[in-house]
Amino acid sequence: MTPVSTRGGAIDPRLVRRSRAVRSYLVVSVVLATVVAGLVVGQAWLVATVVSDGFEGSGATDAVITAVVALAAVVVGRALLGWLHAVVSARAAVEVKRQLRGEVVDRLLDGTPARLGRPESSHVVTLLGPGLDKLDPYFAKYLPQLVLALTVPAVVVVAVFAADPLSGVTIAVTLPLVVVFMVLVGYLTRDRTERRWRALVRLSHHFSDVLDGLVVLKVFGRSRNQAKGIAEVGERNRHETMAALRLAFLSSFVLELVASISVALVAVSIGLRLVEGHMTLMTGLFVLVLAPDAYLPLRQVGAHFHDSAEGRAVADDVYTILDDPDGPAAAGRSEERTTLDLAGATIAVDGVSVSYPGRSAPALAPTSLTLEPGTVLALTGPSGTGKSTLVDVLMGFTAPTAGRVTVRTAEGRAYDLADLDPDTWRTGLAWVPQAPGVLAGTVAANVRLGAPDASDDEVLAALADAGATDLHPWRDLHEGGANLSAGERRRLAVARALVRVRCGGAAVMLLDEPTAGLDPATEARVRRTLREARVTVLVVAHRRALVEDADAVVALRPLPVERAQPFEQPSRARAPQDERVETTVAT
Numbered sequence: 284m285t286p287v288s289t290r291g292g293a294i295d296p297r298l299v300r301r302s303r304a305v306r307s308y309l310v311v312s313v314v315l316a317t318v319v320a321g322l323v324v325g326q327a328w329l330v331a332t333v334v335s336d337g338f339e340g341s342g343a344t345d346a347v348i349t350a351v352v353a354l355a356a357v358v359v360g361r362a363l364l365g366w367l368h369a370v371v372s373a374r375a376a377v378e379v380k381r382q383l384r385g386e387v388v389d390r391l392l393d394g395t396p397a398r399l400g401r402p403e404s405s406h407v408v409t410l411l412g413p414g415l416d417k418l419d420p421y422f423a424k425y426l427p428q429l430v431l432a433l434t435v436p437a438v439v440v441v442a443v444f445a446a447d448p449l450s451g452v453t454i455a456v457t458l459p460l461v462v463v464f465m466v467l468v469g470y471l472t473r474d475r476t477e478r479r480w481r482a483l484v485r486l487s488h489h490f491s492d493v494l495d496g497l498v499v500l501k502v503f504g505r506s507r508n509q510a511k512g513i514a515e516v517g518e519r520n521r522h523e524t525m526a527a528l529r530l531a532f533l534s535s536f537v538l539e540l541v542a543s544i545s546v547a548l549v550a551v552s553i554g555l556r557l558v559e560g561h562m563t564l565m566t567g568l569f570v571l572v573l574a575p576d577a578y579l580p581l582r583q584v585g586a587h588f589h590d591s592a593e594g595r596a597v598a599d600d601v602y603t604i605l606d607d608p609d610g611p612a613a614a615g616r617s618e619e620r621t622t623l624d625l626a627g628a629t630i631a632v633d634g635v636s637v638s639y640p641g642r643s644a645p646a647l648a649p650t651s652l653t654l655e656p657g658t659v660l661a662l663t664g665p666s667g668t669g670k671s672t673l674v675d676v677l678m679g680f681t682a683p684t685a686g687r688v689t690v691r692t693a694e695g696r697a698y699d700l701a702d703l704d705p706d707t708w709r710t711g712l713a714w715v716p717q718a719p720g721v722l723a724g725t726v727a728a729n730v731r732l733g734a735p736d737a738s739d740d741e742v743l744a745a746l747a748d749a750g751a752t753d754l755h756p757w758r759d760l761h762e763g764g765a766n767l768s769a770g771e772r773r774r775l776a777v778a779r780a781l782v783r784v785r786c787g788g789a790a791v792m793l794l795d796e797p798t799a800g801l802d803p804a805t806e807a808r809v810r811r812t813l814r815e816a817r818v819t820v821l822v823v824a825h826r827r828a829l830v831e832d833a834d835a836v837v838a839l840r841p842l843p844v845e846r847a848q849p850f851e852q853p854s855r856a857r858a859p860q861d862e863r864v865e866t867t868v869a870t
């Protein structure tokens with residue numbers, strides 16, 4: 284799923300490059316970590332002073348009392364800095380999650396229906412919900428520790444070297460060993476963690492698939508078979524989680540071992556020199572107290588690496604969506620945002636064809652037509668010949684694989700659709716899709732999606748002209764229009780398109796089978812409305828009556844049959860690339 288994985292590094296460079304919150308957070312973190320490093324050294328020096336003065340018999344002198352008070356202040360200071368670091372980290376996590384969620388949602392909303400379906404909605408829900416929350420440990424635990432690991436050991440080595448060069452060299456030689464082990468563990472766990480995240484995504488896909496198709500599965504008596512599929516996917520998830528945990532514990536053990544042996548080397552050397560009188564108690568204690576602090580941040584960063592690994596996998600998925608070169612922001616459209624008056628405009632479709640990857644037959648064979656201003660053009664043809672695909676092209680949802688769409692306005696200005704800002708272009712269009720979307724709310728609110736400023740009278744008139752007098756404007760609709768019939772949803776969509784033309788400034792209507800499923804009387808009402816609309820209309824029509832009303836008719840021809848083995852079972856080997864295939868096989 285991820286073309287180029289960048290999660291191998293300690294910090295995802297894209298997070299730093301593209302998020303101001305992360306950059307400011309890192310600067311604050313480095314400052315805090317440097318102060319902490321100073322306090323660590325100060326604490327060791329004060330502990331050594333208090334203990335050595337106590338042992339060497341000078342008793343509770345003023346100097347010792349001052350050192351104890353200073354020691355208490357240092358301990359409190361470290362605790363305060365730790366708290367401050369935690370607060371800054373938590374805020375950075377909230378800010379980065381807010382920013383990434385916003386960017387992903389904007390990116391998806393800017394996209395085409397094809398893009399909205401890719402990645403799958405269940406993946407987006409997992410990613411934006413529990414997925415991005417996995418960045419919490421990354422910011423709250425891993426990054427602060429990483430900054431400490433880069434700062435504290437360096438300061439400690441310098442301080443130890445200044446006090447006792449031999450111990451300084453011992454630590455400087457053994458520290459890289461811990462780093463080498465950490466890198467090795469990082470490489471090992473990277474794939475494991477990625478597999479665990481994929482298993483979780485697969486699980487959510489599977490649940491989403493099963494829930495979507497539950498009615499069908501139930502009716503055909505196949506719902507119980509799903510239990511096996513869910514158990515399989517759940518078991519895979521459990522297996523990957525246990526494997527990741529095993530690695531996490533094992534790698535923590537290895538790091539602890541290396542760090543403990545290294546501290547022991549320093550301690551043995553100091554002990555021998557203390558016994559032989561080659562070293563003062565003060566120096567020995569100072570180095571002994573300080574030495575573990577050289578390894579501690581590295582050990583902890585190793586432990587938190589596992590907590591954060593899923594967060595980095597999630598960030599990777601987020602940037603896969605944000606950096607998709609097929610996305611609208613990267614499509615190289617001009618920044619033109621001026622409104623486009625399509626009244627009196629001529630729209631020419633010139634040799635437009637659309638092919639989808641993985642399909643040998645085009646979804647739309649090369650097609651040319653001209654939408655003359657104020658006329659009704661009927662688009663006909665057998666099912667699957669690309670009528671809806673052509674509507675998608677005209678809506679700017681799908682880019683043609685070949686050919687182009689040009690617009691010549693009443694003032695004689697010509698535009699290529701590919702160069703127009705899609706939002707500007709769509710302000711001139713009223714659209715009735717094959718499966719109209721309905722949001723939870725009133726009928727009137729759904730009609731006003733076409734033109735928010737439409738008055739109550741205008742909404743009522745549009746409903747009447749769409750043959751929907753039976754739909755009361757204040758009637759509450761459920762999500763997706765679940766409490767409406769298919770015909771009612773269609774009439775609601777026609778009313779929405781009508782207010783867009785009458786109150787929203789649209790001058791072109793693109794209607795995909797607007798009268799499908801309507802009774803003859805209601806269909807006649809809609810036909811009359813379309814004839815009287817006096818705007819440019821492209822209507823996808825299977826019904827003879829709608830075709831007869833049109834000023835021009837374009838018939839799409841059947842496409843060549845795709846050369847494929849009929850009923851060929853998708854091979855198991857391809858399943859990992861297509862998680863939906865994998866999950867539906869279990870039915």
Ligand SMILES: Nc1ncnc2c1ncn2[C@@H]1O[C@H](COP(=O)(O)OP(=O)(O)OP(=O)(O)O)[C@@H](O)[C@H]1O
Pocket residue numbers: 397639642645646647664665666667668669670671672673717
């Ligand atoms: N996202 C997609 N990926 C691959 N193929 C697609 C996709 N969308 C549509 N197709 C294929 O493109 C072809 C044209 O589809 P389209 O919906 O445009 O046909 P249509 O003429 O509107 O059909 P109908 O009259 O049944 O609504 C069909 O063969 C369909 O299977």
